[in-house]
Amino acid sequence: MGIELLSFLSKRKKHSGNEDSRLPTIEPEVVPEYNEGFQEGENKVIRLVSNKKVNKVYKVTGIEDVASKNNWKAWLYLAPVVVLISVFLLYPLVNTIFISFAKNYKYATGQFDGFTFENFGVIFGWVTVGKGGTENYFLKYAVPNTLIITFVTVPVSILLALIISVALNSIKWFQKFLQTVFFLPYVTNAVAIGLVFSVIFDKAGVINFLFHSNTTWVFGADRWVAMIPLCSYIVWNSIPFKILILLSGLQGIDKQYYQAAQIDSCPKAKTLWKITVPLLSPQILYLMITSFIGSFKEYTSIVAIFNGPGTYGKASESDPNMETIVYYVYDQVEKQSTSLAAAAGVFLFVIILAFTFLQFGVSKKRVHY
Amino acid sequence: MAKEVLEAEQAVNYIDFKNVRVNPNITLSIAESGKTVASIKRREKIIHIVTTILTYIFILALALTVMFPFYWMIITSLKQNDEIMNSTQTFFPNIVMWSNYVYVFETFNFTGYMFNTIIVAIFSTLGTLLTTIFAAFAFARLEFKGRDALFMIFLMTMMIPGEMMVISNYLTVNAFGWIKDQTRVDAYLAMIVPFAVSVFHIYLLRQNFKQIPNELYLAAKVDGKSDWSFLWKVMVPLAAPTLISITILKFMGTWNSYVWPNLVTKNEDFRLISNGLRGSAFQDVDRGVTEYGYQMAASFCVTVPLFLLFVFFRKYIMKGVGRAGIKG
Numbered sequence: 242m243g244i245e246l247l248s249f250l251s252k253r254k255k256h257s258g259n260e261d262s263r264l265p266t267i268e269p270e271v272v273p274e275y276n277e278g279f280q281e282g283e284n285k286v287i288r289l290v291s292n293k294k295v296n297k298v299y300k301v302t303g304i305e306d307v308a309s310k311n312n313w314k315a316w317l318y319l320a321p322v323v324v325l326i327s328v329f330l331l332y333p334l335v336n337t338i339f340i341s342f343a344k345n346y347k348y349a350t351g352q353f354d355g356f357t358f359e360n361f362g363v364i365f366g367w368v369t370v371g372k373g374g375t376e377n378y379f380l381k382y383a384v385p386n387t388l389i390i391t392f393v394t395v396p397v398s399i400l401l402a403l404i405i406s407v408a409l410n411s412i413k414w415f416q417k418f419l420q421t422v423f424f425l426p427y428v429t430n431a432v433a434i435g436l437v438f439s440v441i442f443d444k445a446g447v448i449n450f451l452f453h454s455n456t457t458w459v460f461g462a463d464r465w466v467a468m469i470p471l472c473s474y475i476v477w478n479s480i481p482f483k484i485l486i487l488l489s490g491l492q493g494i495d496k497q498y499y500q501a502a503q504i505d506s507c508p509k510a511k512t513l514w515k516i517t518v519p520l521l522s523p524q525i526l527y528l529m530i531t532s533f534i535g536s537f538k539e540y541t542s543i544v545a546i547f548n549g550p551g552t553y554g555k556a557s558e559s560d561p562n563m564e565t566i567v568y569y570v571y572d573q574v575e576k577q578s579t580s581l582a583a584a585a586g587v588f589l590f591v592i593i594l595a596f597t598f599l600q601f602g603v604s605k606k607r608v609h610y
Numbered sequence: 611m612a613k614e615v616l617e618a619e620q621a622v623n624y625i626d627f628k629n630v631r632v633n634p635n636i637t638l639s640i641a642e643s644g645k646t647v648a649s650i651k652r653r654e655k656i657i658h659i660v661t662t663i664l665t666y667i668f669i670l671a672l673a674l675t676v677m678f679p680f681y682w683m684i685i686t687s688l689k690q691n692d693e694i695m696n697s698t699q700t701f702f703p704n705i706v707m708w709s710n711y712v713y714v715f716e717t718f719n720f721t722g723y724m725f726n727t728i729i730v731a732i733f734s735t736l737g738t739l740l741t742t743i744f745a746a747f748a749f750a751r752l753e754f755k756g757r758d759a760l761f762m763i764f765l766m767t768m769m770i771p772g773e774m775m776v777i778s779n780y781l782t783v784n785a786f787g788w789i790k791d792q793t794r795v796d797a798y799l800a801m802i803v804p805f806a807v808s809v810f811h812i813y814l815l816r817q818n819f820k821q822i823p824n825e826l827y828l829a830a831k832v833d834g835k836s837d838w839s840f841l842w843k844v845m846v847p848l849a850a851p852t853l854i855s856i857t858i859l860k861f862m863g864t865w866n867s868y869v870w871p872n873l874v875t876k877n878e879d880f881r882l883i884s885n886g887l888r889g890s891a892f893q894d895v896d897r898g899v900t901e902y903g904y905q906m907a908a909s910f911c912v913t914v915p916l917f918l919l920f921v922f923f924r925k926y927i928m929k930g931v932g933r934a935g936i937k938g
Contacts, residue, residue, distance in 0.1 A: 312754045312755065314752065314837065315748045315752040315753070315754040315757075316748075316754065318744040318745065318747055318748040318752065319744065319745055319748045319760075321740070321741045321744060321745075321807075322741045322742075322744065322745040322807055322812065323760075325741060325803075325804075325806055325807040326764065326767065326807055326809070328782065329775065329779055329782070329803075329804045329807070330767050330770070330775060330807075330809075331763075331767065332778065332782070333774065333775040333777070333778030333779050333782070334767075334770055334774060334775065334778075336778040336781075337774050337775070337777050337778050340777070340778070348781055405669070405672060408665050408668055408669050409669065411665055412662070412665055412666065412669065419669060419673055421924065422673045422676065422677060423672075423673065423676060424928060425676070425677070425680070425920075426676060426679075427931065428862065428916045428917065428919070428920040428927065429913055429916060430865060430866055430883070430884060430887070430909075430912045430913055430916060431866050431868070431884070432866075432868060432884045432887050432888045432909075432912075433683075433887060433908075433909035433910075433912045433913050434679055434683075434909070434913075436887070436888075436905055436906070436909050437679045437680075437682060437683045437686075437906065437909060438679065440682070440683075440686055440694075440902050440905070440906065441678075441679065441682055443902070445694070445695045445696070445697065445699075446699070447682060447699045450697070450698065450699040451699075477676065477679070480676070482931060485928060485931060485932050486932065489932055509661075534771070537771075538771055538772075538773055540773075540869060541866075541868050541869065541884075544868065544888060545888065548888065567773045570773050570776070570777070571773075571776070571869060571873070574776060574777055574780055574873065575873065579777060579781070582777045583777050586771075586773060586774040586776075586777055587774070589771055589773060589774070590770065590771055590774050593769075593771055594769065597769065
């Protein structure tokens with residue numbers, strides 16, 4: 242359905258004037274004029290005999306006529322949704338963009354003095370705040386951490402999910418059972434399993450025991466080392482959904498392609514790369530977009546594992562060295578510096594939009610629908 | 611020259627040996643390679659068996675890795691803290707400490723958080739279902755000015771990261787007076803109302819409603835039924851699987867929601883289960899170490915209800931996730 246949504250969206254854009262492009266449009270039949278042997282003034286009966294079975298065509302007509310008088314009724318049905326979406330989706334969007342550009346915005350009264358780019362300047366450390374210091378956590382930690390998480394977990398999890406689902410698709414016994422096993426990480430509480438990961442990666446934990454090392458992974462760890470438990474948790478948590486999507490895609494691939502490859506004695510790796518991957522490309526694109534967006538918004542996993550923005554937990558004197566962009570936003574909301582939160586939020590929005598369009602652009606060449 | 615080659619190629623008759631039964635007495639020798647059909651078949655069979663075994667080993671190893679955190683959670687929840695902190699880790703508890711669970715139920719306000727979570731889940735699910743059904747019906751069956759434009763706007767809101775909304779929504783909820791001097795009802799309202807609508811679910815249900823044939827609608831019209839009764843008597847029952855999926859996903863979403871409840875609730879007693887789990891410090895005050903055994907026991911208690919839900923509604927969850935791909 243997700244893929245359907247993508248193609249639906251792209252189709253929508255192309256001919257938005259069309260009522261619903263998904264419905265088969267019925268072309269008006271062109272009736273050729275039958276003139277042969279027909280003379281004016283002479284009555285001649287022509288019997289038209291068809292030996293074709295008439296295909297019944299269900300055409301969407303008439304409904305509009307019945308319902309169109311109920312214009313106000315439709316708005317009555319829509320009223321709750323329109324109200325909720327305006328209050329909790331559209332207004333916040335506009336308001337957040339507004340706050341991010343407002344100077345000295347007071348959230349309690351709504352007062353502000355004109356528009357500036359100052360808030361963005363502050364989060365990027367170009368403008369000094371308060372007692373002459375600069376706010377440097379955003380560029381130092383939040384943005385790089387988010388990018389690292391994204392560019393590590395998205396490819397790794399998609400690749401792993403692809404391998405697992407190809408393997409799952411090729412086996413006969415226990416396929417359903419194993420599929421369920423691989424889906425289990427999805428139905429968990431993110432915080433609960435985050436706690437489990439921090440126990441597993443504890444200094445006296447099972448990972449250090451198994452690999453005979455003495456590394457500090459989580460509490461008090463180096464930022465780069467602490468990325469390993471974090472990324473492995475995110476990958477573990479995001480794989481089930483990807484396997485589900487890819488497996489349903491794999492099961493929809495026509496067996497003939499593989500038989501053709503077999504006749505040509507094509508090696509397995511080449512079959513995977515030249516047949517499976519291209520035919521799965523809509524699913525892969527969908528997963529890329531959703532998981533890119535998802536990993537840009539990583540927050541709960543960090544709270545769950547580290548219990549705070551940095552490897553020292555909530556200790557306020559330490560650097561928030563595991564912070565992500567979204568963590569920064571929430572942190573600023575809690576500190577009631579709404580302007581900075583709004584600026585960071587708008588920055589995130591722009592990045593996500595840019596990435597999404599970039600991927601759509603690339604996909605036009607690479608994806609075979 | 612080229613033409614001759616082409617003709618020669620066409621003259622060769624290929625035989626598909628897979629579909630032709632070859633007399634076992636005949637040994638087909640494939641030119642110059644020295645292979646026979648039997649030897650090729652044997653070789654293929656061996657390769658097939660080997661790859662199958664390797665695939666199974668690979669899959670099972672990965673499955674064990676995936677299951678490992680669950681296993682570790684359960685056994686750690688049954689261990690003594692000394693055993694957990696020991697340099698030699700055990701893969702089964704030396705002494706099974708059921709008392710960890712007793713302790714967790716006595717100190718961790720499990721039932722309180724559970725109650726909050728269930729209340730919020732029920733009401734936000736009900737709200738979502740109602741708004742979704744109405745909106746999907748209007749978009750799928752009714753005709754009004756600006757319908758497509760409005761639907762496009764709705765779809766576009768899905769692109770906006772929810773984190774952007776949090777900032778303003780916090781101010782909005784605050785303006786509604788649900789945060790200052792918060793009562794229990796205020797806290798619930800603040801957690802329910804902003805999530806009583808989901809654009810994706812509207813999209814999902816609209817697609818489902820559109821598949822219901824128009825003949826049914828016309829028949830209902832002929833029988834003098836109103837739109838309202840058609841919606842509840844025909845469309846909702848027909849779309850029941852989608853509605854069940856929406857319900858379960860929404861419930862799972864509430865079970866997992868952490869950020870928003872953490873932001874809007876001011877009293878520990880009003881929080882949801884995820885907040886309670888993260889906020890509860892199972893610490894040994896004397897030694898300043900976290901009591902992992904208790905922590906894991908609490909984690910297990912939080913995970914089990916979701917597992918039970920999964921066991922009973924596996925089909926709906928997997929179908930719903932495949933379509934929606936989002937929790938909540």
